[in-house]
Amino acid sequence: MLRYVIKRVLTIVPVILGVSILVFGFIRVIPGDVATVMLGERATPENVARIREQLGLTKPLYEQYLIFMGNALRGDLGTSVLRGEPVTQEIIRRFPATIELTLGAILIALVVGIPAGIISAVRRGTWFDSLSMLVALTGVSMPIFWLGLMLILLFSVFLHILPTGARLDGATRFEPITNLLLLDSLLKGNIGIFFQTLRHLALPAIALGTIPMAIIARMTRSAMLEVLNQDYIRTAHAKGLKERAVVINHALRNAWLPVITVVGLQVGRLLSGAILTETVFSWPGIGRWLVDAIYARDFPIVQGVTLFIAIIFVGVNLVVDILYAWVDPRIKFE
Amino acid sequence: MSAVAVANEQSEILAVLARPPRSLWRDAWRRLLSNRLARVGMAISLFFLLMAIFVPFVFPYNAKVDSDLVNQLTEPSREHLMGTDEQGRDVMNRIAQGAQASLGVGLSSVLIAVVIGTLIGLVAGFAGRWIDIVLMFLMDIMLSFPGLLLAIAIVALVGPGLRNSLLAITTVSIPVYARIARSTVLSIKEQEYVTAARCVGAPSPRILFRHVFPNSLSPILVQGTLGIATAILEIAALGFLGLGQQPPYPEWGAMLADSVKYLTSGAWWVLLFPGFAIMLTVLGFNLLGDGLRDALDPRLRVD
Numbered sequence: 001m002l003r004y005v006i007k008r009v010l011t012i013v014p015v016i017l018g019v020s021i022l023v024f025g026f027i028r029v030i031p032g033d034v035a036t037v038m039l040g041e042r043a044t045p046e047n048v049a050r051i052r053e054q055l056g057l058t059k060p061l062y063e064q065y066l067i068f069m070g071n072a073l074r075g076d077l078g079t080s081v082l083r084g085e086p087v088t089q090e091i092i093r094r095f096p097a098t099i100e101l102t103l104g105a106i107l108i109a110l111v112v113g114i115p116a117g118i119i120s121a122v123r124r125g126t127w128f129d130s131l132s133m134l135v136a137l138t139g140v141s142m143p144i145f146w147l148g149l150m151l152i153l154l155f156s157v158f159l160h161i162l163p164t165g166a167r168l169d170g171a172t173r174f175e176p177i178t179n180l181l182l183l184d185s186l187l188k189g190n191i192g193i194f195f196q197t198l199r200h201l202a203l204p205a206i207a208l209g210t211i212p213m214a215i216i217a218r219m220t221r222s223a224m225l226e227v228l229n230q231d232y233i234r235t236a237h238a239k240g241l242k243e244r245a246v247v248i249n250h251a252l253r254n255a256w257l258p259v260i261t262v263v264g265l266q267v268g269r270l271l272s273g274a275i276l277t278e279t280v281f282s283w284p285g286i287g288r289w290l291v292d293a294i295y296a297r298d299f300p301i302v303q304g305v306t307l308f309i310a311i312i313f314v315g316v317n318l319v320v321d322i323l324y325a326w327v328d329p330r331i332k333f334e
Numbered sequence: 335m336s337a338v339a340v341a342n343e344q345s346e347i348l349a350v351l352a353r354p355p356r357s358l359w360r361d362a363w364r365r366l367l368s369n370r371l372a373r374v375g376m377a378i379s380l381f382f383l384l385m386a387i388f389v390p391f392v393f394p395y396n397a398k399v400d401s402d403l404v405n406q407l408t409e410p411s412r413e414h415l416m417g418t419d420e421q422g423r424d425v426m427n428r429i430a431q432g433a434q435a436s437l438g439v440g441l442s443s444v445l446i447a448v449v450i451g452t453l454i455g456l457v458a459g460f461a462g463r464w465i466d467i468v469l470m471f472l473m474d475i476m477l478s479f480p481g482l483l484l485a486i487a488i489v490a491l492v493g494p495g496l497r498n499s500l501l502a503i504t505t506v507s508i509p510v511y512a513r514i515a516r517s518t519v520l521s522i523k524e525q526e527y528v529t530a531a532r533c534v535g536a537p538s539p540r541i542l543f544r545h546v547f548p549n550s551l552s553p554i555l556v557q558g559t560l561g562i563a564t565a566i567l568e569i570a571a572l573g574f575l576g577l578g579q580q581p582p583y584p585e586w587g588a589m590l591a592d593s594v595k596y597l598t599s600g601a602w603w604v605l606l607f608p609g610f611a612i613m614l615t616v617l618g619f620n621l622l623g624d625g626l627r628d629a630l631d632p633r634l635r636v637d
Contacts, residue, residue, distance in 0.1 A: 018475035026491055141617035143567055145574050146590060146609030149597060157600050164598065272482035276571055280594075291575055294490040306487050310479045 004325055012314055019314065023307045024068050027299045028061070038081060038297045051081060055300070077304030082296055087304035091286055095308075096179035097167060098285030100197075101277065102270050104205030109213035109266070114259065117220025121228060122247055132217060139214030144273050148207035148280035155203060163200050165281035172196065204281040208273050212266040219262040223255035230254075257328050264320030268313050358630075362552075365629035372625020378618025382611075386437035389430045397431075397582040407601050417603035419593060421582075425604060429611050432584035435573075436615065439500045440565040444558050447507040452547075452554060454508070455515025460523065460542050470516065473509035481506045485568055486577065494577040496585070503568050507561055514557055518550035552630040559623035563616045570612045586612045 027034050035051035036043045056064050071078070077087040116136075120129040156164040167181055168174060174193050176184045182201075185193035227233065228251055236246045275287035282288070286305055293301035366372050402422030410417040416425040458469040476484065488502035522528060523546065531541050572578035573587025581592065586608040593604035 014471070015474060015478055018471065019478050022475055026487060029491075137620065138613070138617060141563065141613050141620050143570050143574075143587070143609060143612045143616075145571065145587075146605075146612060149590065149594065149605050149609065152597060153600075153602055153605060157598055268480035272480040272486075275483065275486065276574070279575065290486070294486070294575075294577070299491075302487065302490055306479070306483065309483055313480055314478050 001326070005322055008318060008321055008325075012318055015314055016311065019310045020069060020072065020307065021065070023303055023310070024065050026306070027055075027303055028057075028064075034299060038299055040297065054079075054081065072307065077307065078300035080293075080298050080301050082298050087301055090289065090301075091305065091308055093179060094284060094286045094289055096176075096181075097283060098274050098278070098287060100167075100180050100182060100201065101204055101208060101283060101285060102274055104201050105209035105212065105270055105273075105277075106263075106266075108205055108209035109216055110263070113213040113216030114220050117217040118224055118247065118252065120217070120221045121224035122243075124225065129221075133221070136214040136217045139210045140218075142210060144207050144211060145276040145280050147210055148204065148277055151203045151207055152280070162203055165200075165204075165283065167200050167284060168193070168196055169200075204277050204283055207280070208270060208277045211269060211273065212263075215266065216259065216262060220255065220259050223258040224251055227251045227254045257324070260320065260324060260327060264317060264323075267316045267320075271309050271313060358552075362626075362629040366625050369625045369628060371621050372629070375618050375621025375623075375625055378614060379622050382433055382437055382615045382618065385430055386433040390434055393427070393430075395427070395431045395584075397584060400582070407596065407604070410603050416607045417601075419589070419604050420596065425589075425607055428584040428589060429586065429608055432586050432589065432608070433611070433615075435496060435579050435583070435585040436566050436569055436612070439496065439503065439569045440562045440619075443500055443504040443507065443565045443569075444561045446504045447561070448511050448554060448558050450504075451508040451511025452515040452550070455512040455517075456519055456542055456547060456550070458512065459516040459519030460538070460546065466516075469512070473512045476506070476509045477513075481564075482568055482571060485572065486575065489572060489577045494572075494580060496579045496583075499569055499572045499578040502572070503565050506568075507565065510557065510561070511554060514553050515550055518553055519546055522546050522549050556623055556627040556630060559619055559626055563619035563623065566612065566616050566619070 034055070034057065035048045038051060039047050052058055056067055059067070075088050077091070079086055080090070116132045120132050123129055152164050155162040163169065172193070174181070174185070174190070177187060178184055181197040182194060185191070185197060224247075233246060233250055236250045241250075271287075274285060275290060277283065278285045278288035279291050286308070290302060290305045293299075293305070366376075400421070400423050402418065405414070405418050405422040407420055408414060408418045408422075414424050414426070416429070419425055419428070454469055454473070458466040479487075485499070485502040485506045488505060489498050492498045492501065528541060528545055531545050536544075569578055569585070570587030570590075573585045573589075574591045576588075576591055579585030579588045581588065589608040590605060593601070593608075596604060
C-alpha cells in the first residue's frame with residue numbers, strides 16, 4: 001500500500017509543474033500588453049511601466065517563471081495590483097468560508113443522495129424510485145445559480161424564513177478564530193452565532209449540493225442494482241438473513257467503489273460551483289473574490305486563486321485515488 | 335422432403351432476406367425510439383433546436399431598439415405571457431430569441447471540441463510512445479482544473495463576449511473527447527481486424543480512419559450529446575457572471591444577471607422563466623444522451 005501511495009504521489013509532481021506553467025503563461029499570452037489591459041482607461045505610460053515592473057514583466061521569460069515558482073513554493077502567490085494585499089494572506093482569510101460552504105454541500109449531497117439511491121435500488125419500480133430519479137434527473141440539469149436565486153426568492157423574499165446571503169446578519173459582530181464560523185462559534189461557546197451561521201449556510205449549501213446529490217443518488221442506485229443481482233445476494237436471502245442485513249452488509253459494501261469515485265469527481269464541480277454560489281449569495285469566499293478580481297482585471301489575484309484551486313483539485317483527486325486503492329486492493333496491482 | 339416443405343422453407347428464407355438489413359446504428363435507433371425518456375429528451379432538444387433556428391428568422395428581433403419604458407417589470411399577463419423585464423421587453427420573446435446563443439454555442443463548441451479532441455486522441459492512441467505521452471500529459475494538465483474555472487480564467491483573459499465564451503468552453507472540453515477517443519483506440523488497436531488490415535498492407539492513416547475511427551464513434555456520440563448539456567450550462571454560467579453575451583443581446587444566463595437586482599422586490603417572472611428554459615434544454619440533452627448510451631451499448635444497462 002505504501003509503495004502505491006508513494007508512486008501515486010510522485011505522479012502529481014509533473015502535473016503540478018504543468019499546471020503552474022499554464023497559470024504562469026495565462027497573463028503572458030493575452031493579446032496586447034497585460035499592463036495596458038489591466039489599467040484600461042488609466043493606462044498612462046508611467047502607470048503601464050509601473051505595473052510591468054511590479055509584475056516582473058521586464059525580465060526574460062524563464063527568469064520570470066523561476067521567480068514565480070520560487071515565490072509560489074514559499075507560499076507567496078503575488079500581490080493584488082489594486083489594493084496591494086498579498087494574495088496568499090487573502091486566500092487564507094477567505095478559504096475557510098469556501099470550505100464551510102463546500103463541506104455543507106457535500107454533507108447534504110451524501111446524507112440525502114446515498115439513502116435515496118439505496119432505497120430506489122431496493123424498491124425499484126415503486127413510486128419512490130420514480131420520484132427520486134425524476135428529482136435527480138432535474139437536479140443534474142439545474143443551473144446552480146438559478147437554483148440559488150429560486151431558493152432565495154422562495155425562502156427569503158416570499159416566506160421570510162432564511163436570510164438572502166452573507167455568512168452572518170449585517171449587525172452581528174463576531175471575531176472569528178479560524179474563520180470556520182461553525183467551529184469558531186462552538187469554540188467560543190456562542191450557540192447563537194452557531195445557529196445564525198447555520199441559517200445563513202442552509203440555502204447556499206443546498207444550492208451547491210443539489211447537483212452532486214443528484215449524481216450520487218443515480219450512481220448509488222445503479223451500483224446497488226448491479227450488486228443486488230449477484231448470486232451471493234440471493235444466497236444471503238436464501239440463508240434467511242434479514243433484508244436490512246443483506247442490503248447493508250452484503251450489497252452496500254460492494255457498491256461503495258463507484259460511489260467513492262463519483263463523490264471524488266464531484267469536488268471539481270463543487271469548486272467551480274462555489275464560484276457561482278458565492279456570487280449569488282454574497283458569500284465572502286475565494287470564488288466570489290475571483291469573480292470580483294476578474295471584473296477589476298486584477299490579474300495577480302486571478303492567477304493566484306486559479307493556481308490555488310487547481311492544486312486543491314489535484315490534491316483531492318490524489319486522496320480519492322488512494323482511498324480507492326484502499327477500498328479495492330486490486331487497483332494497486334494494475 | 336416434400337415439395338410443400340421446400341416451398342415453405344424457401345419462402346421463409348425469402349422473408350428473412352426481405353427484412354431490412356440490421357446494422358448497429360439501425361438497431362440502436364430502434365432501441366432509442368423504444369425508450370420513453372429518450373423520446374422525451376429528443377422532443378425537448380428538437381423543440382429548442384427549432385426555436386434557435388427559426389425564431390430569429392420568422393420574428394426578426396433588434397435587441398438594440400427593443401424597449402417599452404411604459405411597461406417596465408409588469409407581471410405575466412395575457413399580453414406578455416411571461417411578463418416584461420426592467421426595460422419593458424417581453425420576457426418570452428427574449429427567451430425565444432436567446433435560444434440561438436445557448437444552442438448555437440452549445441452545439442458548435444461540442445462539434446469543434448469533438449473534432450479536435452478525437453483527432454488528438456486517435457493520434458495519441460494510435461501512434462503511442464512519446465507522442466502519446468506528450469499529448470496526454472497536456473490533456474491531463476487541462477483536466478487538472480475544474481472545467482468552469484478554466485473557462486472563466488480564459489474568458490477573463492481574452493475578454494468577455496459570446497465568441498470568447500465559445501472559445502473557452504470549446505478549449506475546456508477538448509481533453510474529455512481526447513481521452514475517450516484514445517482509450518477506445520487502445521482497445522480497438524488489439525482487435526484482429528486491425529491486425530488483418532495491417533497484414534494486407536493497409537497504410538496507417540487508412541487503418542486509423544477506416545477501421546479504428548468508425549468503431550470509436552459511439553462513445554463519442556454519447557459524450558457529445560451529454561457535452562451539449564454541459565456546454566449550455568457553462569455558457570449560461572458565463573453569461574450570468576457577465577462574461578458571456580453582452581447586453582442588450584438576449585442570452586438566458588445574461589438575462590438572469592440583468593434581473594438579479596430585482597430579486598428582493600419579488601419580480602419572480604424575470605428570474606423564473608429564463609432559468610427554467612436553461613434547465614429544460616439541459617434536461618432534454620441529458621435525457622437524449624442517457625438514451626443514446628443505453629441504445630448504443632445495451633451491456634451498460636443496469637436495469
